[in-house]
Amino acid sequence: MAAQSFDVIVVGAGPGGYVAAIRASQLGQKVAIVEREHLGGICLNWGCIPTKAMLRSAEVFHLMERAKEFGLKADGIGYDLPAVVARSRAVAKQLSGGIGHLMKKNKVTVFMGAATLPKAGVVSVKTDKGSEELTAKNIILATGARARELPGLEADGDLVWSYKHALVAKRMPKKLLVIGSGAIGIEFASFFNTLGSDTTVVEVMDRILPVEDAEISAFAKKSFVKQGMKIMEKAAVKKLDRKPGVGVTAHIEVGGKVETHEFDTVISAVGIVGNVENLGLEALGVKIDRTHVVTDEFCRTGVPGLFAIGDIAGAPWLAHKASHEGVMVAELIAGGHPHPIKPGSIAGCTYCYPQVASVGMTEAKAKEAGHTVKVGRFPFIGNGKAIALGESEGMIKTVFDAKTGELLGAHMIGAEVTELIQGYVIGRQLETTEEDLMNTVFPHPTLSEMMHEAVLDAYGRTLHM
Structure with missing residues (x-):
C-alpha cells in the first residue's frame, strides 16, 4: 500500500x-x-x-x-x-x-x-x-x-491503586494511604477524605505540595490536618505487605525508624x-x-x-x-x-479543598535568584465576598522585585483560587509593575479584591487589614 x-x-x-x-x-x-x-x-x-x-x-x-x-x-x-x-x-x-x-x-x-x-x-x-x-x-x-511505578509499590487495582483505578473506584476506602503529595496525590487524598475515608499522606520531601511556596504548603497542611487527614513528611514507604481481601501493611520510614501501619487501600502518586x-x-x-x-x-x-x-x-x-x-x-x-x-509564566493549579494555585517564583526561589523582594499577603478573612460565601480560610501572597516592581510570583490558597490566578498570569505576561496593579480597579464584592490588597500589602498600603 x-x-x-x-x-x-x-x-x-x-x-x-x-x-x-x-x-x-x-x-x-x-x-x-x-x-x-x-x-x-x-x-x-x-x-x-x-x-x-x-x-x-x-x-x-x-x-x-x-x-x-x-x-x-x-x-x-x-x-x-x-x-x-x-x-x-x-x-x-x-x-x-x-x-x-x-x-x-x-x-x-x-x-x-x-x-x-x-x-x-x-x-x-x-x-x-x-x-x-x-x-x-x-x-x-x-x-x-x-x-511512575516504584518497585514493590506497583498498582494491582485491588489493594494498590493508580490514578486510573482511583477514578473508577469500586469501593470507598476505610483507611487510605496516599503515597506522594503533589497535585495528583493531594487531589485524591482530598476527595476520599472529604467523603469520609481515614486518609494518611506520605511525602518524601520536607513538606507537602513541595513545588509550592513554603507558606502555602504550611497553610495547606494545617487545613488538611483540621479536616482529619494525617500527614507524614520526610517519610518514605519502604515496603507494602499485601493481604488479598484484608488490606496492606505499609512499612514507612520516618525519622530514621521504620513504622508499620495498616490500610485497606493505597494510592500511589509518585510522579510520572x-x-x-x-x-x-x-x-x-x-x-x-x-x-x-x-x-x-x-x-x-x-x-x-x-x-x-x-x-x-x-x-x-x-x-x-x-x-x-x-x-x-x-x-x-x-x-x-x-x-x-x-x-515561569505558566500557572499551576491543585483542586484539593482548599484549592491551591501559583505562578512564577516562590519567595525562597526569588531570593535564591538574587532578588531583593517585597512580599505582600492578604487573608480571606479580610474579604467581604469570602465571608459571604462561608469561605474565610485562605490567603494570597505576592512577591515583587523591590528595585523594579516586577511581579516575580503569586501564590494562593482558598476558594476558587484556580480561577483567580489567571489575573496574575496576565499581569506577568504583560510585564506589569506593582504600580499598574495598584492602579487597577477591582470589582466589589469579589474574591479578586484580595489580589489587589496582596499587592498593596507588599508596599505597606493595604486598606482592609
Missing part, C-alpha cells in the same frame, strides 16, 4: 497533540493525528477533567454537610459512589467525543493505532486493519506520560515518566534524558523536522503548557515567528 503523505503528522491526541493538529490545519497544513487509545489523551479521559468532576461531587457533599451554617436544611446526607464515578466518566466521554468532532471540523485525518518512527519523516501506524505508512516533512511528538519507548527515537538520534525528550525553547529535538511537546518534553507537566507548545510549533512549521514559552 502506498504511503499517505501529509505536511504535519502529530503522534498523540492529548491536549498538546490535538491542539497542535487544529492550529496546523488552521494555518493551511494537511494534517494527520495518530492516537493509540483515546482522543483527548490522559487529560480528558483519565486526568484533569474526570478528577475535577469527582472533586466537584466531594465539594457539593461538603457544602451539604454545612447546610445549617447557611440557614438551610439537608437531612440524611449521603453519597452513591458508583453514581459519582458514573458522572465523572460521562463528563470525560462527552469531552472526548467533542475532540472527534473538532478533528472532523478542522479536516484532520485521524489514525487510531500505535505509532513508530522507522526513519526520518515517516510514521508507521499499527491499526486494527494492519499497518499504514504516513510521511511528512514535520512530525510532532505528543505521546505524553504515565504514572515520559512515553518515549517503542517509538524508534534513539535510532533517529533523539536525545532522551530520564524518560524525557531533550528539546530547545521551540520544542525542536535536534532531528530536522521532529518536534516534541507536552509531558514528553519535560516539566512543567501541565495540559495548558502542552496546548500552548502545540500552537507554538504549528506556527513555527507554517513559517511564523512565535515567542518561546516562559515556564
Whole structure:
C-alpha cells in the first residue's frame, strides 16, 4: 500500500497533540493525528477533567454537610459512589467525543493505532486493519506520560491503586494511604477524605505540595490536618505487605525508624515518566534524558523536522503548557515567528479543598535568584465576598522585585483560587509593575479584591487589614 503523505503528522491526541493538529490545519497544513487509545489523551479521559468532576461531587457533599451554617436544611446526607464515578466518566466521554468532532471540523485525518518512527519523516501506524505508512516533512511528538511505578509499590487495582483505578473506584476506602503529595496525590487524598475515608499522606520531601511556596504548603497542611487527614513528611514507604481481601501493611520510614501501619487501600502518586519507548527515537538520534525528550525553547529535538511537546518534553507537566507548545510549533512549521514559552509564566493549579494555585517564583526561589523582594499577603478573612460565601480560610501572597516592581510570583490558597490566578498570569505576561496593579480597579464584592490588597500589602498600603 502506498504511503499517505501529509505536511504535519502529530503522534498523540492529548491536549498538546490535538491542539497542535487544529492550529496546523488552521494555518493551511494537511494534517494527520495518530492516537493509540483515546482522543483527548490522559487529560480528558483519565486526568484533569474526570478528577475535577469527582472533586466537584466531594465539594457539593461538603457544602451539604454545612447546610445549617447557611440557614438551610439537608437531612440524611449521603453519597452513591458508583453514581459519582458514573458522572465523572460521562463528563470525560462527552469531552472526548467533542475532540472527534473538532478533528472532523478542522479536516484532520485521524489514525487510531500505535505509532513508530522507522526513519526520518515517516510514521508507521499499527491499526486494527494492519499497518499504514504516513510521511511528512514535520512530525510532532505528543505521546505524553504515565504514572511512575516504584518497585514493590506497583498498582494491582485491588489493594494498590493508580490514578486510573482511583477514578473508577469500586469501593470507598476505610483507611487510605496516599503515597506522594503533589497535585495528583493531594487531589485524591482530598476527595476520599472529604467523603469520609481515614486518609494518611506520605511525602518524601520536607513538606507537602513541595513545588509550592513554603507558606502555602504550611497553610495547606494545617487545613488538611483540621479536616482529619494525617500527614507524614520526610517519610518514605519502604515496603507494602499485601493481604488479598484484608488490606496492606505499609512499612514507612520516618525519622530514621521504620513504622508499620495498616490500610485497606493505597494510592500511589509518585510522579510520572515520559512515553518515549517503542517509538524508534534513539535510532533517529533523539536525545532522551530520564524518560524525557531533550528539546530547545521551540520544542525542536535536534532531528530536522521532529518536534516534541507536552509531558514528553519535560516539566512543567501541565495540559495548558502542552496546548500552548502545540500552537507554538504549528506556527513555527507554517513559517511564523512565535515567542518561546516562559515556564515561569505558566500557572499551576491543585483542586484539593482548599484549592491551591501559583505562578512564577516562590519567595525562597526569588531570593535564591538574587532578588531583593517585597512580599505582600492578604487573608480571606479580610474579604467581604469570602465571608459571604462561608469561605474565610485562605490567603494570597505576592512577591515583587523591590528595585523594579516586577511581579516575580503569586501564590494562593482558598476558594476558587484556580480561577483567580489567571489575573496574575496576565499581569506577568504583560510585564506589569506593582504600580499598574495598584492602579487597577477591582470589582466589589469579589474574591479578586484580595489580589489587589496582596499587592498593596507588599508596599505597606493595604486598606482592609
